Amino acid sequence: MKISINRLKKYIALTESPEEIGSLLTQSGLEVEGIEEFISIPGGLEGIVIGEVLTCEKHPDADKLSITTVDIGSDTPSHIVCGAPNVAAGQKVLVATVGSTLYPTEGESFTIKKAKIRGQVSEGMICAEDELGLGSSHDGIMVLDADLPNGTPATELFPVTKDYVLEIGLTPNRADAASHLGVARDLKALLGRELCINQEPEIQVETSGPAISVTVEDSKDCPRYAGITITNLKVGPSPKWLQDFLKSLDMEPINNVVDITNFILHDLGQPLHAFDADKIAGGKVIVKKLSKDSPFVTLDEKERKLSGEELMICDPNGGMCIAGIFGGIGSGVTEQTTSIFLESAYFAPDVIRKGAQFHGLKTDASFRFERGTDPNMPVYALKQAVKLLQEIAGGKVCSEIIDIYPEPVADFEVLVEYGHINRLIGKKIDPAQVKSILEGLDIQVKNETDKGFTAIVKPYRVDVTREADIIEEILRIYGFQQVELSENLKTDYLAEHPVKDLNKLQYRLSEILGSQGYHEIITNSLTKPLYSEKSGFLDPSLNVEIYNKLSEDLGVMRQSLLFSGLEVLAHNINRRQTDLKLFEFGTVYQKTEEGYQEGRRLAIFHSGNRSAESWIESSKPFGFADLYSTVEKVLEKLNLEVSEVQMVESAPFNYGLRLMLGQKELGTLGLVDDSLLKLAEVRQEVWFADLNWDLLCKKASGLKKYQEISKFPEVRRDLSLVLDKSISYDQVKQVALKAGGKLLQRIGVFDVYQGDKIEAGKKAYALSFHLQDQEKTLTDKVIDKTMHKLMEAFQNEVGAVIRS
Structure with a gap:
């Protein structure tokens, strides 16, 4: 549901910003899902001025072009090349000055630049109404009947309405808020200000006509x-x-x-x-x-x-x-x-x-x-x-x-006790404040005693018919954030929450990885001190040393599963088993100031070819996408979703990614650095993922979210973006999710290009955007508006160039 701030101001005096209003409404139960700026004329006619054509001559090198000089209120007239058939000296026209951006009725926006057209300098553009978004005509330039001085902003002739619109995710119980008046009533209670409601007009019969x-x-x-x-x-x-x-x-x-x-x-x-x-x-x-x-x-x-x-x-x-x-x-x-x-x-x-x-x-x-x-x-x-x-x-x-109206709908009468208010809210609220809140919501308080009162609720509040409903109204206006949490906070569970069986969880993941062609390995927790000394990412001072070591090669407890896995890879590669997919659940160890620390990890290794050579297709080596796909499957089975992806360009990787779950590191994955492969005597590329198994187990959920298949069709639109190589896909994805709003269901990459057909240091992404509204069929206008927002966001936030 969309609500206009300008219209709200007709009902209640608002000095707060749209963001502050949105925050107030959200805290009171009317969740504001987004705030959009509305401009009645796209671009607001910024940089568009009234001008006067002083001279108009035919272009010497183009039959359909004219060379004009136009007075736009500057010290010197502007030279403008114009292609309109109706341009003539003496006309008052609308001119887009250099640097202004036009938002035509059809097509994409563009910025006016000083340019040469067929050898003649052009310092602006004389505009038709469709080029300014004022209409659909493109028969010629707009000729004005106005006496305003040259250089006057076009907004003097064509006023621009600017507004902010709140997108409210209205819950089914708040039927009363499905209007500007309804939202204004909530703001009245939240801000303690009076409503300005139009008086009921007197309607009188003015003429005779059909009697219905x-x-x-x-x-x-x-x-x-x-x-x-x-x-x-x-x-x-x-x-x-x-x-x-x-x-x-x-x-x-x-x-x-x-x-x-x-x-x-x-x-x-x-x-x-x-x-x-x-x-x-x-x-x-x-x-x-x-x-x-x-x-x-x-x-x-x-x-x-x-x-x-x-x-x-x-x-x-x-x-x-x-x-x-x-x-x-x-x-x-x-x-x-x-x-x-x-x-x-x-x-x-x-x-x-x-x-x-x-x-x-x-x-x-x-x-x-x-x-x-x-x-x-x-x-x-x-x-x-x-x-x-x-x-x-x-x-x-x-x-x-x-x-x-034979039987008028009566007001609801609800008995309320102060003791119940304080018990359900969890805080004692002064009766005078309770009364003030309810009266702000147009709920009358009658028959007041020390114990309670009778609330008289108007029938437009169809969701307020019980004592608990009245208490909810008090709480949402009083503010959930004002109820302090008790030191002895507790709750009564409605159902048992079974303790996670970590062995079963590990077994389930093992089965899944095994079904994908992986072999499980179990390696020794003792390893060489040399690995931590030469690795570049492990701290030798944190090694847990063995006092009665059997040999130097088994002198410390491992800090990472990487090197024990590399030893297994080396052993197999030396015996001509070069195409390998391995995983290991293992424990790593570190020395701390408090003693010793253990942690469970899940390691995944790829090396060699992901498909063997055959008559159907040639062999294909493992790549980063293969490893990332496996990690995604693991997270999907545990019902986890990565919150942030960061680039890693340090040991143990040539390049890789760091996956975050909130503020905690979930794991890393990437191509193992050549120096580490040499250290473990591995002679081919290795892709390695190191996941925090303790954190995965803690956050894993056995509950899966299901959603009814929408009755309304999904729409796909494609874009091709040219970006700096330093821009990651995750950055592009985050920009898209933010700009696309709730209509953007998913994003896909179906092509990536880096080559001599685009500028050096650049890459091209071909992206698919899948749009769907769960409540209605999307119109072309809504689709185009969403795609326009996406393109603007890509251009402004990641410097993308949109390829046509």
């Missing part, structure tokens, strides 16, 4: 139904402020009538539906259920068979709308519409939930209705919409408001 009557046959599923008829409408585009508001929420403006209903929905949380009044047969609206398998064509032009359980808005001829979910194609508002019947209702959540699930429809209206809307909001929201329709679409009210 309403009959509610199913008051159980439709406890309240309100509506009004408006005529003399002129359907057309919405004003800029309304279009900018909808665009900031990633919604496309349609027309003024539909845009107003969408505005009210996101502003107040009350869905509205507009019917073309002239298409309502007999001027009668009937709220009822239709028989099973009745056909109904929705706005998306699909014929659907009704289940017989969904609530329908009908006229005497049949269904016009699936109530609270989706409109019908036969009664919708079009450009020819002049009269509408505007519906504002309160529907039972369960009937909307069942209908939406049966038809596989998820709309903004059903999202709110199925969670529970405010039964006291329909008439207020209706009047606010009518006021906007009068101002924006010229509508005139031709009927009284119809409000069928």
Whole structure:
């Protein structure tokens, strides 16, 4: 759910930054998953100024180009080569100055540079509307009818709306917060500031028109139904402020009538539906259920068979709308519409939930209705919409408001005891502060005694019906972070947590590695002192020496599994067994100031070829990817995920990686340094992984996370990046995950190139990006926006060049 900071400021005075507001809301239970800057015109027209064409002559070497001099308010006119057919002297135009960046309606952004075009200097660009993102026309440059001085910023003529938008991961219980008003209510309680809510407008009948009557046959599923008829409408585009508001929420403006209903929905949380009044047969609206398998064509032009359980808005001829979910194609508002019947209702959540699930429809209206809307909001929201329709679409009210509400929904009354508040929160909170918090949330406190009180909760808080719910409300506003942890903190387990059997865990990993073609080795814990002295990465002073040593070759306890493994490799290679995949679970030892320290490690070795020579394919030597793939399989089986990857270019590796799990080193892997191979008398390349088995066992989880397969399709987009060789794939991955947000499901590399076709010191990655929304089908606009964010992030954060 997206929330505009600008719109929030209409409800409550906010001086805090978007990040501070996001942090406040997150702490109170409305988790802010992201903050995006919205600019109504891409780039904000930075560097775009009004200019005047002083001279215009044909380019001597190009028939379709003109050479102009343009006054942009500088000391000297700018020379600009222009390809537009309509450029002429005396015109007022929009000029992109050198250094400015253009964000065209279609295509990628580009920066204006001083250049030579067919031998003529060009110091800027005279722009068409599509080049500035102001429209779609590319017939020629924009010619202005304005008397503003030359050099005036373009924003004087084309105001730019700037906003910050919060992406809130709304939990199902917080239906009340599915609007700007709902979020503002939380901020009121958190900040202790008053809300500024528009007064309910007075609506009077202004003219005569079609008289629409309403009959509610199913008051159980439709406890309240309100509506009004408006005529003399002129359907057309919405004003800029309304279009900018909808665009900031990633919604496309349609027309003024539909845009107003969408505005009210996101502003107040009350869905509205507009019917073309002239298409309502007999001027009668009937709220009822239709028989099973009745056909109904929705706005998306699909014929659907009704289940017989969904609530329908009908006229005497049949269904016009699936109530609270989706409109019908036969009664919708079009450009020819002049009269509408505007519906504002309160529907039972369960009937909307069942209908939406049966038809596989998820709309903004059903999202709110199925969670529970405010039964006291329909008439207020209706009047606010009518006021906007009068101002924006010229509508005139031709009927009284119809409000069928036979059994008003009562407030919830909840008995609360102070003792229970303090017990569940774990801290004694002053009763005066409890009362202040609840009143800030529009929850009245009545019948107060020393022991407790009665809380009166308005019905829009569908999730606050029990004492525990009231206490949760107090805690989330008081602040979880203000409850200190007890020195004797404890909890009651709901289920037993079995102790990990480390032997079984090791056996399971051994089976997995064995199934991958590995052989397990068990080597001596005693080794040569020479290894630590010559290794370059082991400290000889930490050796655990043997007092009664049998020989110098077995004089110390090993600090690493590397050398004992290399000895096994050397033994096999000397006997012409050159293609080897080995692993060992072993203990390493070190001397410390406190005594001696032991640690369990898992070592994995590759050497030789990963596939033998045959008539099908030639032999292929082991590479880094083979070793890393094995390590990934080990981590996957233990349900662990690496938090950070660091480069290693020191002993014992020629090059390698360090894997981190939080702040702790999980292990290292890479190509063993040649000097160490020589020390162990190994005559071929060795790939080695050294993993902290103690840490793996401690963090391993037997629980696997499963996720339902999404009903919505996945989309793949590819990019080719040219990067410095020093940039690692992990750096690219982290940038992508940060910029791609929750839509980016995974990233893949399907080609890496280093060669003479690109600049020296560079490499090229061909990456695939898999995008998916778990709640709806992705649109081209959302996909393009996400890819644009990724490309900008790659360019800005890792200096990538995007190859076309």
